[in-house]
Amino acid sequence: MKVACLAFSVVAILSATVPSFAADPAAGKTVFGKCALCHTIDPAKKNIGPTLFGVVGRHSASIEGYAYSPAMKAADKTWDEATLDVYLTKPQAFVPGTKMTFAGLPNADDRANLIAYLATLK
């Protein structure tokens, strides 16, 4: 009985300290399956799109040797978490004319998890 009580208290304390939603990089890796069609996470390899290795904190259109669209070259963004969240919601709306033909991720949890995963690629 005492052991069960103690276990319950530990769970209660732990769940009290964890925020109601914490971005989950492991779940984000699954979401990345949608990006993997066009993006690698290998620093040296591009695909249809530029590598996403180290993308969090990177300036837009900064991968040398990748043929960005004029729209992306002119975008002048820093891909921090907040900017990526807006971009990935609807890429064509945030960078009109981008050649990233991806409709976007409407689910905020998917975006948060994915961005948490991208942040591990450095």
Ligand code: HEC
């Ligand atoms: C159909 C192919 C395709 C898919 C799917 C795709 N992208 Fe892209 N992505 C591109 C292309 C092409 C570009 C270059 C855009 C340009 O130059 O206008 C790009 C550019 C980007 C950039 C800007 C990179 C830079 O160096 O400035 C980010 C960030 C990005 N994609 C993230 C993602 C993420 C995250 C996903 C998955 C949710 C995704 N993309 C899915 C094709 C794709």
